[in-house]
Amino acid sequence: MSRNVGVIGLGAMGMGVARSLLRGGFNVHACDVRREVLDQFVADGGKACASPAELGAQCDVVVTLVVNAAQTETVLFGEQGAVRAMKPGGVVIACATVAPDFAIDLGRRVEAAGLHLLDAPVSGGAARAASGEMTMMTSGPAAAYAACDDVLAAMAGKVYRLGDQHGAGSKVKIINQLLAGVHIAAAAEAMALGLREGVDPDALYDVITHSAGNSWMFENRVPHILNGDYTPLSAVDIFVKDLGLVLDTARRSKFPLPLSAAAHQMFMMASTAGHGGEDDSAVIKIFPGIDVPPKR
Numbered sequence: 001m002s003r004n005v006g007v008i009g010l011g012a013m014g015m016g017v018a019r020s021l022l023r024g025g026f027n028v029h030a031c032d033v034r035r036e037v038l039d040q041f042v043a044d045g046g047k048a049c050a051s052p053a054e055l056g057a058q059c060d061v062v063v064t065l066v067v068n069a070a071q072t073e074t075v076l077f078g079e080q081g082a083v084r085a086m087k088p089g090g091v092v093i094a095c096a097t098v099a100p101d102f103a104i105d106l107g108r109r110v111e112a113a114g115l116h117l118l119d120a121p122v123s124g125g126a127a128r129a130a131s132g133e134m135t136m137m138t139s140g141p142a143a144a145y146a147a148c149d150d151v152l153a154a155m156a157g158k159v160y161r162l163g164d165q166h167g168a169g170s171k172v173k174i175i176n177q178l179l180a181g182v183h184i185a186a187a188a189e190a191m192a193l194g195l196r197e198g199v200d201p202d203a204l205y206d207v208i209t210h211s212a213g214n215s216w217m218f219e220n221r222v223p224h225i226l227n228g229d230y231t232p233l234s235a236v237d238i239f240v241k242d243l244g245l246v247l248d249t250a251r252r253s254k255f256p257l258p259l260s261a262a263a264h265q266m267f268m269m270a271s272t273a274g275h276g277g278e279d280d281s282a283v284i285k286i287f288p289g290i291d292v293p294p295k296r
Helices: 012-023 035-043 052-058 069-077 100-112 125-131 142-155 168-196 201-208 216-226 236-252 258-275 280-286
Strands: 004-008 027-031 061-064 091-094 116-119 134-138 156-161
Touching (some): 004 052, 027 035, 069 091, 168 201, 168 236, 168 280, 201 216
Parallel strands (some): 061 091
């Protein structure tokens, strides 16, 4: 019989993961605060749950794809949290980007409830989540992997096993986010200078993407700027949060991160200016006197 797997959070990544699990042959239950996305998922063949607790009572494996530590806390341990409803031996796969210390404490609490936890932040964006090809940066005890290997295989193209201690996955993820945030900020700064100097933006994009200055983020995000389309795939405020986690982690060990700090300030400026809910490429809007192309 197919296993019952739950997905809490049907955002850009969560919906893709839930659909990938459906294609993998699992009975997939989902929970989200938005009724309209639950209806979409039911139309795809999934099952809707009214609360994380209702979902947890029916599922051997629960995947949380929420925004942050506070939401993770609520869906797992809140009044209608999944943990208290799950059967002993079940697995929680926690995918939010959180502070490593939070992931370590979460592991202790989940295990105290008779369950397993995988600290398992993800990367790759909505497209790779939808195709089941995202990257997972995981850590946790062997028993946790043994209980959900088939689920991980359906969710991701690459599952990195980074150790048996919770928190290792989150440490690697925030280092990835350090680079992602700095690269987006640098891409925005470069395009802003090009626009200010009157360089044709499409030609500049073509040159850079075929030159040594290219990065994955430049290649992926600059088209949003060229199209004037700041519909959020990953928002400015995500990098306010994630680079904040990077800096908090480094601060505890008194480790300097000058580029991360500068990028964080850029995203903070964009958020304060009212762009926090826009795509993270909207960080370009902090630069004065540039002609950002209108939406095509």
